[in-house]
Amino acid sequence: MRMLDIIAKKRQGLKHTDQELAFVVKAASDPKAGVPDYQLTAWLMAVCCRGMDEAETAALTRAMALSGRRLDLKRLRAPKVDKHSTGGVGDGISLALAPLMAAAGLAVPMMSGRGLGHTGGTLDKLESMKGFRVRMGIDEITSQLARIGVCMFGQTQDLAPADRTLYSLRDASSTVESVPLVVASILSKKFAEDLDALVLDVKIGSGAIFKNPAEAQALSRALVKTARKLGLRSVAVLTSMDQPLGRYVGNALEVVQAVEVLRGDFTSADYAECLLTLGGWMMHLGGKAKDPEEGAARLKEVIRSGAALERFQKMIEAHGADPRAASDLDLLPKAAMTREIPAPRSGYISWLDARKVGEAAVILGAGRANKDSVLDYGAGFILDRKVGSKVKKGDCVARVHGSDAARMDEATAYFLTGLRVEGQKPKPIPVIRQVVK
Amino acid sequence: MRMLDIIAKKRQGLKHTDQELAFVVKAASDPKAGVPDYQLTAWLMAVCCRGMDEAETAALTRAMALSGRRLDLKRLRAPKVDKHSTGGVGDGISLALAPLMAAAGLAVPMMSGRGLGHTGGTLDKLESMKGFRVRMGIDEITSQLARIGVCMFGQTQDLAPADRTLYSLRDASSTVESVPLVVASILSKKFAEDLDALVLDVKIGSGAIFKNPAEAQALSRALVKTARKLGLRSVAVLTSMDQPLGRYVGNALEVVQAVEVLRGDFTSADYAECLLTLGGWMMHLGGKAKDPEEGAARLKEVIRSGAALERFQKMIEAHGADPRAASDLDLLPKAAMTREIPAPRSGYISWLDARKVGEAAVILGAGRANKDSVLDYGAGFILDRKVGSKVKKGDCVARVHGSDAARMDEATAYFLTGLRVEGQKPKPIPVIRQVVK
Numbered sequence: 001m002r003m004l005d006i007i008a009k010k011r012q013g014l015k016h017t018d019q020e021l022a023f024v025v026k027a028a029s030d031p032k033a034g035v036p037d038y039q040l041t042a043w044l045m046a047v048c049c050r051g052m053d054e055a056e057t058a059a060l061t062r063a064m065a066l067s068g069r070r071l072d073l074k075r076l077r078a079p080k081v082d083k084h085s086t087g088g089v090g091d092g093i094s095l096a097l098a099p100l101m102a103a104a105g106l107a108v109p110m111m112s113g114r115g116l117g118h119t120g121g122t123l124d125k126l127e128s129m130k131g132f133r134v135r136m137g138i139d140e141i142t143s144q145l146a147r148i149g150v151c152m153f154g155q156t157q158d159l160a161p162a163d164r165t166l167y168s169l170r171d172a173s174s175t176v177e178s179v180p181l182v183v184a185s186i187l188s189k190k191f192a193e194d195l196d197a198l199v200l201d202v203k204i205g206s207g208a209i210f211k212n213p214a215e216a217q218a219l220s221r222a223l224v225k226t227a228r229k230l231g232l233r234s235v236a237v238l239t240s241m242d243q244p245l246g247r248y249v250g251n252a253l254e255v256v257q258a259v260e261v262l263r264g265d266f267t268s269a270d271y272a273e274c275l276l277t278l279g280g281w282m283m284h285l286g287g288k289a290k291d292p293e294e295g296a297a298r299l300k301e302v303i304r305s306g307a308a309l310e311r312f313q314k315m316i317e318a319h320g321a322d323p324r325a326a327s328d329l330d331l332l333p334k335a336a337m338t339r340e341i342p343a344p345r346s347g348y349i350s351w352l353d354a355r356k357v358g359e360a361a362v363i364l365g366a367g368r369a370n371k372d373s374v375l376d377y378g379a380g381f382i383l384d385r386k387v388g389s390k391v392k393k394g395d396c397v398a399r400v401h402g403s404d405a406a407r408m409d410e411a412t413a414y415f416l417t418g419l420r421v422e423g424q425k426p427k428p429i430p431v432i433r434q435v436v437k
Numbered sequence: 438m439r440m441l442d443i444i445a446k447k448r449q450g451l452k453h454t455d456q457e458l459a460f461v462v463k464a465a466s467d468p469k470a471g472v473p474d475y476q477l478t479a480w481l482m483a484v485c486c487r488g489m490d491e492a493e494t495a496a497l498t499r500a501m502a503l504s505g506r507r508l509d510l511k512r513l514r515a516p517k518v519d520k521h522s523t524g525g526v527g528d529g530i531s532l533a534l535a536p537l538m539a540a541a542g543l544a545v546p547m548m549s550g551r552g553l554g555h556t557g558g559t560l561d562k563l564e565s566m567k568g569f570r571v572r573m574g575i576d577e578i579t580s581q582l583a584r585i586g587v588c589m590f591g592q593t594q595d596l597a598p599a600d601r602t603l604y605s606l607r608d609a610s611s612t613v614e615s616v617p618l619v620v621a622s623i624l625s626k627k628f629a630e631d632l633d634a635l636v637l638d639v640k641i642g643s644g645a646i647f648k649n650p651a652e653a654q655a656l657s658r659a660l661v662k663t664a665r666k667l668g669l670r671s672v673a674v675l676t677s678m679d680q681p682l683g684r685y686v687g688n689a690l691e692v693v694q695a696v697e698v699l700r701g702d703f704t705s706a707d708y709a710e711c712l713l714t715l716g717g718w719m720m721h722l723g724g725k726a727k728d729p730e731e732g733a734a735r736l737k738e739v740i741r742s743g744a745a746l747e748r749f750q751k752m753i754e755a756h757g758a759d760p761r762a763a764s765d766l767d768l769l770p771k772a773a774m775t776r777e778i779p780a781p782r783s784g785y786i787s788w789l790d791a792r793k794v795g796e797a798a799v800i801l802g803a804g805r806a807n808k809d810s811v812l813d814y815g816a817g818f819i820l821d822r823k824v825g826s827k828v829k830k831g832d833c834v835a836r837v838h839g840s841d842a843a844r845m846d847e848a849t850a851y852f853l854t855g856l857r858v859e860g861q862k863p864k865p866i867p868v869i870r871q872v873v874k
Contacts, residue, residue, distance in 0.1 A: 007611035011485055037475040042610035045479045048448055049486030173479035174444035 003027060003039045010046035018059040025063040028169075029162035037169060044166070044175040052180035057222060058229040060180065064188030065230075067162035069138060071109055071194040078107040078149060079286035082193055083278050084186055085201035086209055086219070087119040089358035090244035090383075092254030093201070093275055094122045094152070096261050099311040100279060102149030104302045106286045109145055109193045110152045111159065115367050116171070118207065118358025120254065123154050128251035128333055128377035129321035148314050160188045177209065183222045187230060197233035197285035199278050200224070204433060205242035207354025213238075213433070220436040233285045238433040239274055243352040243387050245431075246271030250366040250380015250401065252332040259326060262309040270386075270431045276300065277432050335378035335401035341412055343391040343421055350426040352387050356418025363411040364402045376403055381415070388428050391421060440464060440476045447483035455496040462500040465606075466599035474606060481603070481612040489617035494659060495666040497617065501625030502667075504599035506575055508546055508631040515544040515586060516723035519630055520715050521623055522638035523646055523656070524556040526795035527681035527820075529691030530638070530712055531559045531589070533698050536748040537716060539586030541739045543723045546582055546630045547589045548596065552804050553608070555644065555795025557691065560591050565688035565770055565814035566758035585751050597625045614646065620659045624667065634670035634722035636715050637661070641870060642679035644791025650675075650870070657873040670722045675870040676711055680789040680824050682868075683708030687803040687817015687838065689769040696763055699746040707823075707868045713737065714869050772815035772838035778849055780828040780858055787863040789824055793855025800848040801839045813840055818852070825865050828858060 006020050024043060027035035052060065073080050081101065085091055098108045112134075115121030126132045134154045136144075144151040155164060163185050170176050170185075190198050200223050203209070204216040220236035227234035239245075246268040248257040257268060266272040276296040283295025302308050309326060317323035325331045343349075361367050365376030382399045385391055397419065402408040443457050461480060464472035489497065510517050518538065522528055535545045549571075552558030563569045571591045573581075581588040592601060600622050607613050607622075627635050637660050640646070641653040657673035664671035676682075683705040685694040694705060703709040713733040720732025739745050746763060754760040762768045780786075798804050802813030819836045822828055834856065839845040 004609075004611050007482075011482065011611055011614075036609075037473070038478040038606060039610055041475040041479040042482045042612060045444075045448065045482035046486065049483065169475060172441070172473075173476055174441050174448055175479060177448075 003035045003043070007039060007043045007046060010043060010050055013050040015053060016056050021056065021060045022063045025060070025067050025162045028165040029067040040166070041169055041173040041175065044170055044173060044181065047181055048175050048178040054222070054225055054229070057180040057183050058226050061184040061187045061191065061226055062230060064160055064162045064166070064184055065191035068160050068192065069158040070192045071138060071142060073107065073109065073142065073145065073194045076107050076145060078105055079197065079288070080107045080109060080193070080195045081197045081199070081282045081286040082108055082110055082190060082195050083199045083201060083282060084190060086203050088203045088241040088245060089118060089120065089207045089354040089361070090246045090249045090254065091120065091203070091241070092125055092246065092248070092257055093271070093278065095125055095255060095258035096275055096312070097279055098150045098152055099315045100262065100275070100299060100302060100308040101282055102315070103307040103311040104283060104299055105288055106149065106282060107145050108150045109141060109195070110150070111155055111189050111193060112152055113155070116371070118355050118362060118367060120251070120367060122152065124375055125251045125254045126152055126319070128255055129316055129325055132316060132319045132321040134319070144318055148311065148318055150311065150315050152315070152319070155189060159192045163188050179219050179222050182209070182219060183226050186223065187226055191230050191232070195232055197282070198227055199281045199285065200234065200236040201274070201278055202236050202238050203241035204238055205240050205354060207244065207358055208241040217434070217436065224436055235281055235285065236436040237278060237281065238436065240429050240431050240433055241354050242429055244354050244357050244383060245274060247383050248380065249357055249361050249383070251375060251377045252334070253380040253382065253401065255325070255332055256329055259309070259312070259329060262303060262312050264303050273431050333378040335376070336403040337401070337405065337408065339400045339408055339412070340396040341398045341400060341415060342394045343397050344393065344416065344419070345421050346391065346393045347421040347423050348425045349385055349387050349389045349391060349397070349419065350422040350424070351418070351420035352383070353418030357381060357415060360411040360415040360418070363407055363414055364400070365407065379403065388426060440472045440480070444476060444480045444483060447480060447487055450487045452490060453493050453496070458493065458497045459500045462497070462504050462599045465602040466504040477603070478606055478610040478612065481607055481610060481618065484618055485612050485615040491659070491662055491666070494617040494620050495663050498621040498624045498628065498663055499667060501597055501599045501603070501621055502628035505597050505629065506595040507629045508575060508579060510544065510546065510579065510582065510631045513544045513582060515542055516634065516725070517546060517630070517632045518543045518634045518636070518719045518723040519545055519547055519627060519632050520636045520638060520719060521627060523640050525640045525678040525682060526555060526557065526644045526791040526798070527683045527686045527691065528557065528640070528678070529562055529683070529685070529694055530708070530715065532562055532692060532695035533712055533749070534716055535587045535589055536752045537699065537712070537736060537739060537745040538719055539752070540744040540748040541720060541736055542725055543586065543719060544582050545587045546578060546632070547587070548592055548626050548630060549589055550592065553808070555792050555799060555804060557688070557804060559589065561812055562688045562691050563589055563756070565692055566753055566762055569753060569756045569758040571756070581755055585748065585755055587748065587752050589752070589756070592626060596629045600625050616656050616659050619646070619656060620663050623660065624663055628667050628669070632669055634719070635664055636718045636722065637671065637673040638711070638715055639673050639675050640678035641675055642677050642791060644678040644681065644795055654871070654873065661873055672718055672722065673873040674715060674718065675873065677866050677868050677870055678791050679866055681791050681794050681820060682711060684820050685817065686794055686798050686820070688812060688814045689771070690817040690819065690838065692762070692769055693766055696746070696749070696766060699740060699749050701740050710868050770815040772813070773840040774838070774842065774845065776837045776845055776849070777833040778835045778837060778852060779831045780834050781830065781853065781856070782858050783828065783830045784858040784860050785862045786822055786824050786826045786828060786834070786856065787859040787861070788855070788857035789820070790855030794818060794852060797848040797851040797855070800844055800851060801837070802844065816840065825863060
């Protein structure tokens with residue numbers, strides 16, 4: 001078998017055999033295979049243009065998952081359930097969700113990633129807590145899950161190594177936006193976690209990978225079908241990413257958001273709704289609730305009881321951070337300066353563009369312009385008003401947190417390009433758009 | 438401008454601006470541009486899948502042509518006309534055509550390539566004449582053209598360097614078969630020759646890049662349109678490559694073929710027809726004949742007068758080979774052994790597959806299996822019978838020339854897989870299929 005023939009086949013729109021896909025995965029995970037990057041990217045682009053069907057997508061995902069080691073969680077009695085989000089702005093749901101689900105009796109082995117461009121990354125948010133360690137070996141992950149039911153860690157050398165290579169090549173060759181490639185990348189990592197069930201949060205809107213609903217729906221269907229082919233119970237929840245989720249955008253700021261909600265403060269209504277909907281489905285798929293509504297109701301109880309916040313505390317302690325951060329938010333990194341962004345006119349906020357806010361956060365240093373960017377953990381935005389709020393000219397719409405006055409000016413100006421204030425009250429943006437089962 | 442955005446644009450099927458195409462060409466010709474090969478191949482594959490329109494193809498071609506130096510032939514009084522063939526088996530037309538046209542009053546600056554796979558390459562055939570030098574600088578090419586009206590040379594470092602990089606990446610990434618990329622590769626080199634007119638020989642059939650007529654026609658139209666946009670008078674002649682052209686397949690053997698026809702021996706009827714048709718069009722486009730038929734008639738005169746053979750002799754002398762080879766064919770390299778391939782049964786030869794014969798020639802060492810193959814200049818086939826010939830079982834169909842008995846056995850067996858002898862006389866295969874103006 002030759003890589004050249006495999007590329008030619010996909011260029012012509014033909015269907016790959018399982019053996020051909022295994023060959024590609026081997027080529028991506030083993031430098032000794034001698035397949036150059038320029039052949040892998042040619043193949044990735046052919047897949048972007050010609051597509052892959054369900055059987056090919058499942059075969060690619062399985063081969064990628066098996067390209068390295070896999071967790072073995074058979075000894076855990078709790079149902080193993082995880083959530084994956086396609087990424088957005090202010091989407092720090094995982095920070096609260098993972099310990100909450102553990103407190104509710106599930107086991108959550110959550111492999112997460114870093115932020116790039118306008119989207120944030122769970123690992124970066126966790127690392128804003130000083131000492132938080134996300135590089136862990138398979139044995140350590142397994143034993144922490146047995147002890148406290150939750151572990152949040154980065155992709156290791158030995159978990160789905162083919163995905164590491166293919167993902168970085170996709171990022172560097174404009175071959176990210178392909179449904180089968182996105183599906184295989186997400187699910188190969190999740191399959192390597194040895195889960196029983198998986199809830200997928202597929203974002204739609206200006207701040208999401210897929211801006212239009214039809215594409216997000218196609219991705220959701222492909223994710224759910226492929227997950228089932230791999231033996232995972234699964235649903236996809238399509239959620240809105242037109243404006244940022246919640247009230248906080250930034251690394252330490254999103255830890256604040258998580259702690260607030262775990263304390264029972266549901267002021268960020270869209271964040272809480274997203275958290276409880278996704279968590280409700282995890283409870284249901286994990287066999288802990290007869291339907292997602294009952295699951296969500298149980299989770300509210302777990303929060304009220306204080307068990308969720310306590311589990312958060314145990315989790316950050318297990319990862320090496322100061323557990324007092326859960327009760328004393330002043331221990332988190334803080335920006336040197338804050339400034340207000342005033343409403344440019346009176347009226348209703350009709351648009352607050354998630355992508356623009358995410359890009360403004362990159363200007364502040366809260367996100368990465370490229371892989372080598374150094375993060376300012378305290379930087380970001382607190383959104384006092386969101387779409388639908390009535391404002392008077394000069395009212396504070398958001399507060400900018402940063403450490404460099406010139407960058408804060410630039411970020412403020414950029415933020416304002418994503419803000420529209422109009423005379424008419426806009427239709428509310430629903431957070432939960434659809435569930436694909 | 439970023440390469441990533443350019444790739445994304447073509448992935449989405451959008452049209453490139455001239456500036457974007459100039460950026461890609463710069464990236465391919467200048468290592469200091471810092472664009473990695475894996476981005477270039479991703480873009481090449483996006484072009485294969487999404488296509489390019491006429492304006493894009495012309496802009497790419499022009500940018501590639503201008504990526505290096507260009508010949509400056511303004512001082513030559515003769516019309517500058519060249520021919521390009523898309524490549525086939527036994528297609529040594531250029532060897533006879535270039536000196537013939539020079540003898541007829543045109544100037545022919547012919548940049549040629551090497552063979553790869555089943556197709557032969559003009560440079561290899563020329564180099565079978567000991568001492569023949571094809572690596573020449575621009576000044577030397579120009580002065581030889583002024584002196585004898587013909588020069589046959591290889592692509593230099595400074596002529597269309599972007600094409601060198603892109604061509605080798607295409608070859609290594611299964612992105613060869615794309616009409617706009619083929620057009621840009623061919624015409625960028627021809628544009629760099631500073632021509633007035635160009636005749637394109639587009640092969641169709643089993644031994645051609647494009648097997649089916651619709652693709653070959655699409656390529657022909659794109660070539661002619663793009664050539665005109667670049668200011669070249671141009672036609673494309675579609676010619677058959679179902680069976681090998683002429684009676685000789687091999688490097689020195691095709692020199693024999695050329696010398697025979699220049700001596701006025703038109704026994705290889707299809708070779709002679711192809712030569713005179715292409716040459717007739719060159720005469721017409723070069724302003725030396727009112728139509729291609731008149732052009733062809735003049736060329737026959739030039740051959741009969743002995744002027745064509747004399748020009749061939751001058752040409753090989755100018756390139757450093759022994760001029761006596763034109764009169765004494767025994768000076769050319771010869772294979773150590775020859776063997777006959779007998780007809781497997783009685784009947785009419787109904788099929789003699791050009792690709793199979795070309796691949797059998799590679800087994801003999803007459804062609805290259807890969808870029809580093811060493812050629813056996815004397816090896817190849819002499820085809821005594823072609824499609825339409827009546828044979829008795831055991832009659833000699835072809836003679837194998839080689840230097841290794843085992844390889845000759847293997848090549849003979851392979852040759853026979855491309856030969857069909859049937860009871861019914863087949864319809865003749867026309868050599869000239871169509872002219873696209």
